Amino acid sequence: MNDRLRLFCFVIVFGIGLIQLQVGAFGQGPSDSKTDSVLKLIDSKISEMWEAHSLKPSNPASDGEWCRRVHLDLIGRIPTVDELKRFTNDKSDSRKRSLVERLLYSDEYTEEFARHWTTVWSNLLIGRTGGTGNNSMISRDGMHKFLRDSFARGTPYDQFVKELITANGTVQPGSSDFNGAANFLIDKVNQDSAAQATAATSQLFLGLQVQCTQCHNHPFNDWKQQKYWEMNAFFRQTRAFRGRTDADSPILADQDFRGESGNIDEADLFYELRNGLLKVAYPVFVDGTEIPKSGYVNAVNRRQELASLVVSSPYFGRMMLNRMWAHFLGYGLVNPIDDMGPHNLPSHPELLDELAELFVGSEYDLRQLMTWIVLSKPYSLSSECNSNNQMDDPLLGQTPKFSHFYIRQMTAEQLYESMLVLAGGGAGELSYEDQEAQRNRWLRLFTTTFGNDEGRESTTFNGTIPQILLMFNGEMTRNATKGQSGLISKAAAMNNADSVNILFQAGLSRQPTREETRIAQSLLQARGGNRTEALEDLWWVILNSNEFIFVH
Amino acid sequence: MKKESAWQTPRGMSRRHFMSHVAGASALLGSSLALGNSLQAHAAELKRRGKAAILLWMGGGPSTIDLFDLKPGASTGGPFRPIATSGDVQICEHLPLLAQNMDKLSIVRNMSTREADHTRGTYYMQTGFVPQPNIEYPSYGSVISHQLHSARQDLEIPPFISIGGGSEGPGFLGMAWAPFVVDSNGNVQNLNMGVEANRLAERVQALKALETRFIKQNRGPAAAEHAAVIQKTLNLMTSQQMDAFRVEREPEQMRERYGNNNFGRGCLMARRLVETGVSFVEVNFGGWDNHQNIFPTLQNNRLPNLDQGMSALVEDLSQRGMLQDTAIIWMGEFGRTPRINGDTGRDHWARCWSVVVGGAGLKPGIAVGQTNEDGTAVEGASYSSENLMATICKALGISLSTTFTSTSGRPIKIANGAKPIDELFG
Numbered sequence: 015m016n017d018r019l020r021l022f023c024f025v026i027v028f029g030i031g032l033i034q035l036q037v038g039a040f041g042q043g044p045s046d047s048k049t050d051s052v053l054k055l056i057d058s059k060i061s062e063m064w065e066a067h068s069l070k071p072s073n074p075a076s077d078g079e080w081c082r083r084v085h086l087d088l089i090g091r092i093p094t095v096d097e098l099k100r101f102t103n104d105k106s107d108s109r110k111r112s113l114v115e116r117l118l119y120s121d122e123y124t125e126e127f128a129r130h131w132t133t134v135w136s137n138l139l140i141g142r143t144g145g146t147g148n149n150s151m152i153s154r155d156g157m158h159k160f161l162r163d164s165f166a167r168g169t170p171y172d173q174f175v176k177e178l179i180t181a182n183g184t185v186q187p188g189s190s191d192f193n194g195a196a197n198f199l200i201d202k203v204n205q206d207s208a209a210q211a212t213a214a215t216s217q218l219f220l221g222l223q224v225q226c227t228q229c230h231n232h233p234f235n236d237w238k239q240q241k242y243w244e245m246n247a248f249f250r251q252t253r254a255f256r257g258r259t260d261a262d263s264p265i266l267a268d269q270d271f272r273g274e275s276g277n278i279d280e281a282d283l284f285y286e287l288r289n290g291l292l293k294v295a296y297p298v299f300v301d302g303t304e305i306p307k308s309g310y311v312n313a314v315n316r317r318q319e320l321a322s323l324v325v326s327s328p329y330f331g332r333m334m335l336n337r338m339w340a341h342f343l344g345y346g347l348v349n350p351i352d353d354m355g356p357h358n359l360p361s362h363p364e365l366l367d368e369l370a371e372l373f374v375g376s377e378y379d380l381r382q383l384m385t386w387i388v389l390s391k392p393y394s395l396s397s398e399c400n401s402n403n404q405m406d407d408p409l410l411g412q413t414p415k416f417s418h419f420y421i422r423q424m425t426a427e428q429l430y431e432s433m434l435v436l437a438g439g440g441a442g443e444l445s446y447e448d449q450e451a452q453r454n455r456w457l458r459l460f461t462t463t464f465g466n467d468e469g470r471e472s473t474t475f476n477g478t479i480p481q482i483l484l485m486f487n488g489e490m491t492r493n494a495t496k497g498q499s500g501l502i503s504k505a506a507a508m509n510n511a512d513s514v515n516i517l518f519q520a521g522l523s524r525q526p527t528r529e530e531t532r533i534a535q536s537l538l539q540a541r542g543g544n545r546t547e548a549l550e551d552l553w554w555v556i557l558n559s560n561e562f563i564f565v566h
Numbered sequence: 567m568k569k570e571s572a573w574q575t576p577r578g579m580s581r582r583h584f585m586s587h588v589a590g591a592s593a594l595l596g597s598s599l600a601l602g603n604s605l606q607a608h609a610a611e612l613k614r615r616g617k618a619a620i621l622l623w624m625g626g627g628p629s630t631i632d633l634f635d636l637k638p639g640a641s642t643g644g645p646f647r648p649i650a651t652s653g654d655v656q657i658c659e660h661l662p663l664l665a666q667n668m669d670k671l672s673i674v675r676n677m678s679t680r681e682a683d684h685t686r687g688t689y690y691m692q693t694g695f696v697p698q699p700n701i702e703y704p705s706y707g708s709v710i711s712h713q714l715h716s717a718r719q720d721l722e723i724p725p726f727i728s729i730g731g732g733s734e735g736p737g738f739l740g741m742a743w744a745p746f747v748v749d750s751n752g753n754v755q756n757l758n759m760g761v762e763a764n765r766l767a768e769r770v771q772a773l774k775a776l777e778t779r780f781i782k783q784n785r786g787p788a789a790a791e792h793a794a795v796i797q798k799t800l801n802l803m804t805s806q807q808m809d810a811f812r813v814e815r816e817p818e819q820m821r822e823r824y825g826n827n828n829f830g831r832g833c834l835m836a837r838r839l840v841e842t843g844v845s846f847v848e849v850n851f852g853g854w855d856n857h858q859n860i861f862p863t864l865q866n867n868r869l870p871n872l873d874q875g876m877s878a879l880v881e882d883l884s885q886r887g888m889l890q891d892t893a894i895i896w897m898g899e900f901g902r903t904p905r906i907n908g909d910t911g912r913d914h915w916a917r918c919w920s921v922v923v924g925g926a927g928l929k930p931g932i933a934v935g936q937t938n939e940d941g942t943a944v945e946g947a948s949y950s951s952e953n954l955m956a957t958i959c960k961a962l963g964i965s966l967s968t969t970f971t972s973t974s975g976r977p978i979k980i981a982n983g984a985k986p987i988d989e990l991f992g
Contacts (some may be wrong), residue, residue: 206857206913286905290942397785407786410973411701411738421785459755476735477792478744479724480755482799487756527779533772540768551769558769559776560792566785 046111049385052372056390059365063415070402072395072418077102079396079566081113082523084388086424086565087342088117090130091431095519114388118381124166126431132161133427134341138218139178139198142461146454151200151254151264153186158450160194171334171378172325175219179321182267189263196266200254203266207283208249216245219324221333221354222300243285243295248320250283251311268317271309281309299323329354331370335383336360339369342387344420345408361413392416397566421566426457426475429563433490436520437500456490485558495554497546502553506546510538513549521556615717616891617926617962618840619710621848622833622876624898625732626855627687629912630920631904631941632864633658635675640940642904645861653931660869663877669931670880670889671896671924672990676935678948679900682914684855687899692734694955694981701972705734706895706955707846708743709980713964714845721843722805724798729832730850738972741791742798745848750828752811752835757803770800787973810842811835823882825874833879840883840892851875854898858909880924893926893961895954904941918944921954923990926961934989952984960986 064071075083081101085093093101101113117123136144136157145152164174183193185200202210216222224242250271256264273281284292296307297316305319324330333354340346348360360366369386376382387393397419399406406417414420424432430453444452461475475481485491493499497506501520505513514534518526526534533555538548556562634657637643648656653668681687681696690696693703704712711725718725728745729752736743748754759766777793802808813821813835824830832849839847851872856863876896883889901919902912918937924930938945956966959981968980 290905399784399786404784404786409787411976421788423788476744477741477788477795479746479795479799479802482795483754483756483803486799486803487759492760529775529779533775537768537772540765551765551772554769555772555776558773558796559780560789561776561780563792564785564789 049111049389052369052386053390055368055372056365056386056392059362059368060390060392060416063362064417067406067415068402069406069415069417070400071391072398072400072403074394075396075419076524077109078519078523080110080394083393083419083565084110084113084117086428086432087388088114088130088384089123089126090133090428091126091435092521093523094435095516098519098523110389110394114385118384128162128165130427130431131165132158135161135165139214140201142457144201145197146458151185151256152197153194153263154197154454155447155450156185156187156192156194157197158194159187160197163194168379168381171380172330173378175325175330176321179215179219179324180315180317182265184263184265186263191265192263193266199249199252200264200266203249203252204254208246208252211249211252212242212246215249215320215324216300217352219333220300220327220329221336221348221352222329223353223355224300239285239287240293240295241300243283243293244298245300247283247295247297248316250281251309251316268311268315270311271316273309278309280307282307299327300329301327328370331374331378332366334378335366335370335373338380338383338387342384342393343414343416344422345414349408349414361415393419395419397421419566421564423477424563424565427453428565429475430456430490433494433557437494459484482558485563491554491557494557495550497550502546502549505549510535510545513545514552517549517553517556521553521562522559617714617717617893618845618847618891619706619893619895619926619958619962620836620840620879621706621846622879622894622896623692623732623848623850624854624896625688625850625852626898627684627900627902627914628854628868628898629856629860629864629902631901631912632860633661633869634673634920634922635937635941637904637937637939637941640904642906642940642942644906646865655931655933658869660865661873663873664880667877667880667884670884671894671922672928672930672932672934673920673922674934674949674954674987674990675920675937676944676946676948677901677919677921677950677954678944679916679919679950682900682916684899684914687914687916688732689734691897691899691951693737694952694984701976701978702735702737703978704737704739704743704970705745706958707733707745707848708736708739709955710846710959710962710964712739712743713959713968713980714962718843718845721807721845722801723807723810723842723844724802725844726846726848727839727844728848728850729835730828730852732850732852733848738970738978740787740794742794748811748835750831750835752813752831754802754808754811757808759803807842810838810844813838820882823874824878825871827871827875829871830875830878833875837879837882837886837888840888841886849875856902857907857911857913860902860906860911883925889925891926893928893958894922894924895958896922897954918942918948923954923957926958928957928961928990929992932989934987949987950984952982953987955981956984957986957990960991 063069074080078098081093081098085091085097101109104112106112118127136154140152140154140157144150145154145157160177164177177195178198181193181195181199183191183196185194185197186192187194199211202208202214213224216224224245251268252266253269254264254266270278271281272278274283280296282294282296284294286292296304297319298304299320303323305316306314308314333352336346336348336351336354340349340351347362347366348354348358372386373383395418399418403417406412406415408414408420475484495502497503501517505516508516511531514526514531518524518530534548534552537551538545541547541551631637631642632644632646636646636648636656636658638647647659649659649662649665651657651665651668653671655668655673657665657668657673679687679690681690686697692705695703707726707728715725724746726743726745728747729750731747733745735745773796774793777789777796781789781793809815813831816834816838821831821834824834829849829851832851836847836849853868880889880894883892900914900916903915905912907913918941935947935949936945937943960966964980966980966986970978970980972978
């Protein structure tokens with residue numbers, strides 16, 4: 015009896031602890047009234063533009079279509095048939111809100127959410143190939159660990175960026191002084207006077223492309239070469255060191271900058287003008303803010319100063335807002351999304367400013383921003399155009415007005431994760447590391463690097479022949495279209511109509527049309543009544559269709 | 567016994583022929599197949615027939631002051647010495663095989679551009695336009711394969727091949743003109759489905775129905791482009807011309823002559839592809855971004871492969887009578903600083919640098935333009951990316967009054983309406 019009571023108490027205490035932990039670690043959804051007012055703002059600013067251009071927006075997307083896109087954009091894969099049904103069976107007005115809240119805030123999805131955004135941000139910070147070359151000091155595992163923790167915890171965006179810019183420590187998980195954030199800069203500070211660190215920091219977090227001003231004044235705005243080198247000066251106290259042996263982790267560290275003319279109290283650098291003259295530069299932020307010139311880390315830590323200046327810059331919130339807007343809606347309010355200098359005007363300037371301000375005001379809460387965008391009207395629209403709005407298409411060289419959803423290809427990673435979940439959550443027994451290794455092997459099949467110091471990459475997963483070949487004949491498709499695969503064997507056990515339905519729901523989040531049911535029937539005939547083979551064929555067809563590969 | 571069905575391969579029909587039916591190739595290519603009949607081809611087309619171009623792309627920005635425009639004795643000159651060649655020019659001593667073939671090539675020494683950032687420079691040199699936010703321009707390979715396409719009806723593999731990747735895309739010309747990327751071993755992954763031909767045909771037939779439904783729903787041009795690329799993929803999967811990628815089928819002697827390395831194999835594959843009818847091949851050879859320790863890197867690492875591969879290509883094309891129809895372009899995104907930096911390297915430099923061109927009737931063996939004594943500025947007139955592009959187009963019989971229409975309906979002149987480099991003609 016006593017024991018029972020104790021157990022009972024323990025359960026209660028432990029249970030409460032869990033709830034607290036959950037709330038503490040993962041925060042809570044935004045309040046409905048706040049969300050309502052932001053949605054109103056977005057919808058009114060976007061509609062104003064439609065009216066100004068006499069555009070009739072498309073109809074809302076079907077529930078299935080919306081459910082598919084929101085899964086792809088928030089957690090990086092298509093919904094399972096069960097997830098789809100759970101959503102479409104919910105007839106309440108708040109079903110979209112409930113789904114978004116589930117994907118963003120429930121424990122069920124924490125891992126997938128963090129994984130997806132880890133992918134997105136690894137590609138931004140170190141590229142798809144960072145850490146795979148012989149000379150690279152990057153540890154992809156270390157970068158992933160930092161990102162996964164940040165997204166799972168819901169670290170505010172300003173804090174996240176500060177940690178990246180100011181990181182010191184070793185880059186490999188498990189090493190002493192490990193700091194995964196150091197992977198961002200580890201390959202970018204030693205070569206070419208930290209040119210890459212300068213360019214990446216300005217471009218990723220501020221949307222300012224200073225790299226062209228390394229060698230000359232900017233061709234179409236008023237930035238001078240001086241600006242580049244003044245930004246560059248912030249990275250001159252930073253150095254990356256290789257481990258003594260291969261097993262030792264590389265380490266990113268601050269060190270005093272003696273200055274190029276040797277006066278550490280006013281540590282300077284020199285650059286060459288196009289006419290061959292040398293000019294001096296000290297750390298000055300893009301808005302003209304100067305910091306003390308000392309090269310001593312203890313007197314002035316230049317990266318710490320830079321991080322504070324970056325996160326308080328008006329460009330900072332705007333850049334992230336634009337990035338997130340483009341993530342969900344296909345194009346930014348400024349395009350290219352990370353070229354937000356004064357020469358490149360936004361399509362919806364008021365929306366950009368006001369929404370950025372709300373994002374800053376939310377203490378840089380990324381999940382709140384995601385909620386606002388995916389619940390907004392433009393995100394809810396169908397990608398089917400009407401006769402009035404088909405010219406609203408950035409592919410036709412128009413400034414986006416968001417009067418319909420712009421279709422876009424899944425990324426290679428979204429495809430991979432979708433195929434994995436279609437295979438039945440497959441990777442099951444594999445450890446996290448093994449899953450990562452498997453995924454990386456697959457992704458590397460179509461990523462190439464260029465022979466230059468910027469680590470610029472290209473992918474053949476871009477809608478061209480190699481990608482079609484991969485989808486037609488690649489190992490992943492072959493495995494997925496084998497009779498033994500989870501989905502097909504499951505379908506084969508159903509009656510004819512249900513088996514066809516489940517494949518369409520799994521791949522395309524919708525029911526087959528009558529014509530498609532007839533096609534499935536013909537395939538069955540062609541296979542001499544062998545249902546498993548016919549389902550293999552049908553599944554191959556679905557996986558290779560434009561409707562599957564596009565986010566729409 | 568299988569049931570008879572509408573999708574089974576009719577007996578006596580070749581797989582390729584059959585494929586072209588099921589996949590609707592006849593619909594796509596029908597009208598142009600008729601045009602392709604040589605009897606109906608008009609004069610302009612005859613002129614373009616058999617023309618092709620090979621771009622040897624030196625990613626990273628090669629130090630042309632050390633290769634093709636040496637400044638011995640100047641403080642900027644570096645340690646390499648110039649040697650005489652079979653043409654009326656001198657080049658670097660570490661390019662001895664190429665020197666024997668400079669009677670077939672010319673150097674343009676007065677290139678002057680403004681883009682010294684890799685991304686912008688690559689875009690500018692490969693498209694003839696500086697990057698602009700609202701329009702994507704097509705690269706050389708896309709423009710040239712698009713223009714020469716009507717003279718290449720028999721080609722079943724893509725007209726624009728990039729060996730080693732790295733090219734700019736097709737821009738507003740659309741994904742149908744995107745480069746087909748292979749590695750230097752010519753490996754094309756995933757060519758076979760592993761099911762019988764009739765089953766493949768049935769799958770494709772069903773796929774076509776799904777594709778068409780989605781396209782008809784009016785969701786923008788990307789959906790239809792997907793279907794067009796599927797069509798090209800099917801052509802390729804069934805084509806004998808894929809043999810052109812098989813460099814290993816060349817005699818061993820020939821492979822040795824080009825060099826058993828990525829660049830050498832790429833050059834050899836380029837020749838095989840052009841022989842097969844491909845109109846544009848790009849061979850990528852990176853590693854020129856030598857901010858440090860430039861001279862040993864060039865001498866020991868880059869120049870031997872460049873020398874062997876490029877000289878073999880030019881000589882081989884010439885011996886086969888193909889050089890008169892094939893333009894060669896050797897270039898990177900910019901040159902490198904005359905000033906040698908503190909790490910004994912050279913940095914990015916776009917103000918004065920060189921490219922090498924030849925073939926397709928371009929005047930051989932000369933140097934166009936010149937730079938000053940220490941190689942820091944062009945003396946006299948200079949040329950830029952669009953002039954070079956106009957030159958190549960003209961040599962290939964592509965009219966310089968060609969105007970494209972961008973996706974937004976803007977008229978875009980080929981090579982930005984620039985004049986070709988006069989010295990290379992007549």
